[in-house]
Amino acid sequence: MDKLTVLVIDDEHLIALLVETALVEAGFAVVVEHDVASGIARIETLGPRLSALVTDIRIGSGSGWDVARHARGVTHDLPVVYMSADSVREWAIRGVPESVMIQKPFAVAQIVAAVTTLLNSCRPLV
Amino acid sequence: MDKLTVLVIDDEHLIALLVETALVEAGFAVVVEHDVASGIARIETLGPRLSALVTDIRIGSGSGWDVARHARGVTHDLPVVYMSADSVREWAIRGVPESVMIQKPFAVAQIVAAVTTLLNSCRPLV
Amino acid sequence: MDKLTVLVIDDEHLIALLVETALVEAGFAVVVEHDVASGIARIETLGPRLSALVTDIRIGSGSGWDVARHARGVTHDLPVVYMSADSVREWAIRGVPESVMIQKPFAVAQIVAAVTTLLNSCRPLV
Amino acid sequence: MDKLTVLVIDDEHLIALLVETALVEAGFAVVVEHDVASGIARIETLGPRLSALVTDIRIGSGSGWDVARHARGVTHDLPVVYMSADSVREWAIRGVPESVMIQKPFAVAQIVAAVTTLLNSCRPLV
Amino acid sequence: MDKLTVLVIDDEHLIALLVETALVEAGFAVVVEHDVASGIARIETLGPRLSALVTDIRIGSGSGWDVARHARGVTHDLPVVYMSADSVREWAIRGVPESVMIQKPFAVAQIVAAVTTLLNSCRPLV
Amino acid sequence: MDKLTVLVIDDEHLIALLVETALVEAGFAVVVEHDVASGIARIETLGPRLSALVTDIRIGSGSGWDVARHARGVTHDLPVVYMSADSVREWAIRGVPESVMIQKPFAVAQIVAAVTTLLNSCRPLV
Numbered sequence: 001m002d003k004l005t006v007l008v009i010d011d012e013h014l015i016a017l018l019v020e021t022a023l024v025e026a027g028f029a030v031v032v033e034h035d036v037a038s039g040i041a042r043i044e045t046l047g048p049r050l051s052a053l054v055t056d057i058r059i060g061s062g063s064g065w066d067v068a069r070h071a072r073g074v075t076h077d078l079p080v081v082y083m084s085a086d087s088v089r090e091w092a093i094r095g096v097p098e099s100v101m102i103q104k105p106f107a108v109a110q111i112v113a114a115v116t117t118l119l120n121s122c123r124p125l126v
Numbered sequence: 127m128d129k130l131t132v133l134v135i136d137d138e139h140l141i142a143l144l145v146e147t148a149l150v151e152a153g154f155a156v157v158v159e160h161d162v163a164s165g166i167a168r169i170e171t172l173g174p175r176l177s178a179l180v181t182d183i184r185i186g187s188g189s190g191w192d193v194a195r196h197a198r199g200v201t202h203d204l205p206v207v208y209m210s211a212d213s214v215r216e217w218a219i220r221g222v223p224e225s226v227m228i229q230k231p232f233a234v235a236q237i238v239a240a241v242t243t244l245l246n247s248c249r250p251l252v
Numbered sequence: 253m254d255k256l257t258v259l260v261i262d263d264e265h266l267i268a269l270l271v272e273t274a275l276v277e278a279g280f281a282v283v284v285e286h287d288v289a290s291g292i293a294r295i296e297t298l299g300p301r302l303s304a305l306v307t308d309i310r311i312g313s314g315s316g317w318d319v320a321r322h323a324r325g326v327t328h329d330l331p332v333v334y335m336s337a338d339s340v341r342e343w344a345i346r347g348v349p350e351s352v353m354i355q356k357p358f359a360v361a362q363i364v365a366a367v368t369t370l371l372n373s374c375r376p377l378v
Numbered sequence: 379m380d381k382l383t384v385l386v387i388d389d390e391h392l393i394a395l396l397v398e399t400a401l402v403e404a405g406f407a408v409v410v411e412h413d414v415a416s417g418i419a420r421i422e423t424l425g426p427r428l429s430a431l432v433t434d435i436r437i438g439s440g441s442g443w444d445v446a447r448h449a450r451g452v453t454h455d456l457p458v459v460y461m462s463a464d465s466v467r468e469w470a471i472r473g474v475p476e477s478v479m480i481q482k483p484f485a486v487a488q489i490v491a492a493v494t495t496l497l498n499s500c501r502p503l504v
Numbered sequence: 505m506d507k508l509t510v511l512v513i514d515d516e517h518l519i520a521l522l523v524e525t526a527l528v529e530a531g532f533a534v535v536v537e538h539d540v541a542s543g544i545a546r547i548e549t550l551g552p553r554l555s556a557l558v559t560d561i562r563i564g565s566g567s568g569w570d571v572a573r574h575a576r577g578v579t580h581d582l583p584v585v586y587m588s589a590d591s592v593r594e595w596a597i598r599g600v601p602e603s604v605m606i607q608k609p610f611a612v613a614q615i616v617a618a619v620t621t622l623l624n625s626c627r628p629l630v
Numbered sequence: 631m632d633k634l635t636v637l638v639i640d641d642e643h644l645i646a647l648l649v650e651t652a653l654v655e656a657g658f659a660v661v662v663e664h665d666v667a668s669g670i671a672r673i674e675t676l677g678p679r680l681s682a683l684v685t686d687i688r689i690g691s692g693s694g695w696d697v698a699r700h701a702r703g704v705t706h707d708l709p710v711v712y713m714s715a716d717s718v719r720e721w722a723i724r725g726v727p728e729s730v731m732i733q734k735p736f737a738v739a740q741i742v743a744a745v746t747t748l749l750n751s752c753r754p755l756v
Contacts, residue, residue, distance in 0.1 A: 001519055002609040015631055022657070027526070027611030072219045093198045097221040100750055105632040107657030113746035116617035120604055127393055128483040141253055148279070153400070153485030226372055231254040233279030239368035242491035246478055267379055274405070324597045345576045349599040352498055357380040359405030365494035450723045471702045475725040505645055506735040531652070531737030620743035624730055 003029035004051035006115060009039040009067060010083065011059050015104075019054060019083075022108035023115070028052075036062025043071045052079040052115045057087040065094040072096050079118030081111060129155035130177035132241060135165040135193060136209065137185050141230075145180060145209075148234035149241070154178075162188025169197045178205040178241045183213040191220040198222050205244030207237060255281035256303035258367060261291040261319060262335065263311050267356075271306060271335075274360035275367070280304075288314025295323045302327060304367045309336040317346040324348050331370030333363060381407035382429035384493060387417040387445060388461065389437050393482075397432060397461075400486035401493070406430075414440025421449045430457040430493045435465040443472040450474050457496030459489060507533035508555035510619060513543040513571060514587065515563050519608075523558060523587075526612035527619070532556075540566025547575045556583040556619045561591040569598040576600050583622030585615060633659035634681035636745060639669040639697060640713065641689050645734075649684060649713075652738035653745070658682075666692025673701045682709040682745045687717040695724040702726050709748030711741060 006028045010016040013034065020030045031046070033039040036059050043050060053071045055064040068080045080099040082091060083106065091101040100114040132154045136142040139160065146156045157172070159165040162185050169176060179197045181190040194206045206225040208217060209232065217227040226240040258280045262268040265286065272282045283298070285291040288311050295302060305323050307316040320332045332351040334343060335358065343353040352366040384406045388394040391412065398408045409424070411417040414437050421428060431449045433442040446458045458477040460469060461484065469479040478492040510532045514520040517538065524534045535550070537543040540563050547554060557575045559568040572584045584603040586595060587610065595605040604618040636658045640646040643664065650660045661676070663669040666689050673680060683701050685694040698710045710729040712721060713736065721731040730744040 001522070004609060004611050018631070018657075023611075026613030027522075028613075069219055076215065076218045089202060091223060092202045093195055093222065095223040096219065097217060097223055097225060097227075099223060101223075102750060105634060106749075107634050107653075107746070109656030109658075109742055110746045110750055112613055113617065113743065114750050116611070116614045117621070117747070117750075119610075120606060120614055120618050120621075127396070130483060130485050144253070144279075149485075152487030153396075154487075228372060231256060232371075233256050233275075233368070235278030235280075235364055236368045236372055238487055239365065239491065240372050242485070242488045243369070243372075243495070245484075246480060246488055246492050246495075270379070270405075321597055328593065328596045341580065343601060344580045345573055345600065347601040348597065349595060349601055349603060349605075351601060353601075354498060357382060358497075359382050359401075359494070361404030361406075361490055362494045362498055365491065366498050369495070369498075447723055454719065454722045467706065469727060470706045471699055471726065473727040474723065475721060475727055475729060475731075477727060479727075505648070508735060508737050527737075530739030531648075532739075616739055617743065620737070620740045621747070623736075624732060624740055624744050624747075 003027065004119075005029045005031060005046060005049055006052045006054060007039065007042055007046070007050055008032045008054045009034070009036070009059060009064065010056040011035060012056070015056075015083070018108055019111050022112055026112045026116070028115075035060050036067055039067050040070055043067070043074055048075060050075060050078065052081070052119060054081045054083065054111060054115065057082060057084040057090075065090070068096050068099065077122055079115060079122075081114045081118070083111070129153065130245075131155045131157060131172060131175055132178045132180060133157050133159065133165065133168055133172070133176055134180045135159045135162070135185060135190065136182040137161060138182070141182075141209070144234050145237050148238050152238045152242070154241075161186050162193055165193050166196055169193070169200055174201060176201060176204065178207070178245060180207045180209065180237060180241065183208060183210040183216070191216070194222050194225065203248055205241060205248075207240045207244070209237070255279065256371075257281045257283060257298060257301055258304045258306060259291065259294055259298070259302055260284045260306045261286070261288070261311060261316065262308040263287060264308070267308075267335070270360055271363050274364050278364045278368070280367075287312050288319055291319050292322055295319070295326055300327060302330065304331040304333070304371065306333045306335065306363060306367065309334060309339040309342070317342070320348050320351065329374055331367060331374075333366045333370070335363070381405065383407045383409060383424060383427055384430045384432060385417065385420055385424070385428055386410045386432045387412070387414070387437060387442065388434040389413060390434070393434075393461070396486050397489050400490055404490045404494070413438050414445055417445050418448055421445070421452055426453055428453060428456065430459070430497065432459045432461065432489060432493065435460060435462040435468075443468070446474050446477065455500055457493060457500075459492045459496070461489070507531065508623075509533045509535060509550060509553055510556045510558060511543065511546055511550070511554055512536045512558045513538070513540070513563060513568065514560040515539060516560070519560075519587070522612055523615050526616055530616045530620070532619075539564050540571055543571050544574055547571070547578055552579055554579060554582065556585070556623065558585045558587065558615060558619065561586060561588040561594075569594070572600050572603065581626055583619060583626075585618045585622070587615070633657065635659045635661060635676060635679055636682045636684060637669065637672055637676070637680055638662045638684045639664070639666070639689060639694065640686040641665060642686070645686075645713070648738050649741050652742055656742045656746070665690050666697055669697050670700055673697070673704055678705055680705060680708065682711070682749065684711045684713065684741060684745065687712060687714040687720075695720075698726050698729065707752055709745060709752075711744045711748070713741070
């Protein structure tokens, strides 16, 4: 069975590694990027083969809000999970619909739960 | 008992009137605007006294997406309901979290259901 | 603005009339049928112009379970609301996914709430 | 078709009347009480014929929290809707599970939406 | 503490093994069958000791749709999770209510999330 | 990254250990207590640093219902998960809102799913 690919973007390498490890154990293939430009390039390259996006908000001088909007432009029903320490309140203004905002610090199982719940709720009615 | 105020923005006067009438029968006070500038002015004037926003997407040369973001900047947990005929697919990219997109044409009871459901789900835990 | 069409099927004419009246007041166009054959014919005729189905379970010698399956074959994401006095327990076995079962007797506002909630939850992500 | 009975308890007679009127228009039979003792007596008398409870929190010297617990002791899956101006924050501590807290002031359609949504979500799986 | 038993049915032995391993790590006892007849025999034997069903759709010449209906006939509130590569669209017509359809390929954590979420949402109100 | 702290209270040491192990693997810091007095003392000591409560119901001569109410008095939006073999039916009367009741026996993944789902659903809108 092929694996579903999740893109994780965080400029804190340790957090990216923790999330990557948990998602790999959960059965996903994981691609990690540490800046916005590389993240967007990955989204373009993967196209519909990208199954979910997990992104930090403050990524160097860039913004996870923009990455998520870009990714939704490529895949309309892409599950999006944001992670943030100090931008949580902006989610109500800058987040995309049907996304999950997870406050840092978090337990990695929260990321896995958010990704799998969003994937499972994509109702195959249409 | 005071009434909760809902702001309805649509440049199609007939639709604005239908929605206004249904919300008034549902027990709300309703303020109607027909363009983006007046809508934003109302949001500023009402501040925390605004209880919900129901907005069209294409409003003259303006955009309901911008109005909703502006309103969420004023009130973080404001219930937002979008109505649109041809911009429905953009919701996944440009909508705010915890909002409802209703495709035109619709039945007015859908608007009342969306507003009351969002108001009732603002969990008073914090 | 055009109206969304709801098909109501019940061989108890009084209940069909109560439901029809409530849905019309809610802003829907309503078509009523009193037997399975006419119901299925309506579903075929309306095709994608049918926006929701509200059906009794025991309809003469026919079954609302079959009508709902037939309707979902025509429109995959059609909102389906069942009404029943004594077949409620069969819903877990014979109902379709993402449907609502309402026990008779009920208040008509329950039917309107079920139809509008299902319509509003058809997420326009794809 | 018989009507479902909702018990409304509020010592503010005007609010009780507004809620009663809205629920009657929604298709319910409504019983109104203005103090805790009468409310509990009604719950005892109605037993399983009670379909939902809508209660204020501060009712004279009594408490809607106690009324709701009492009612759930009689009917385990009874839909419970609380209305309150200044006790909203206590809901997280003193409310019952699967209930809805509605902040005063409210629009009457919020009460109807809460009652019908709770009734419709009683899944007939068991 | 006794273990809850999940029945996994898939004629692809590798997928059955992956799902079994993940569910065992999650704390479940798992029974695996590779054809419909054995699956139904297990459901009969286990009766109320079966806590959840995870089933493929095309199982040899048989169908997971029939297995699930059979299982719900034995236990009305049984959590049901379907897995399928090419029958996903039929779920809206042939699935049972309150079930989850997971598209193949998937990550095993999606199966665990679906089973645990369905188990946890069986509200002990009645 | 700091860890979120979960308090687990159960007088059955084996069950407490199973739950602790699963939550630690999920990425949480876990504190275990075996009686009500110690549990309440921990809640007082931890204050807002407590991120979730997982509690048995019958704990010696004490009650998990009281512990949860106490904890919600300290942190209004604290995720609460109850575990019980024979007090499940009382949840509708004595549980707190937005909590999860998990019937014993359970799979440990159900506890992790309940805690992470409650944490992720604390919407950062306000």
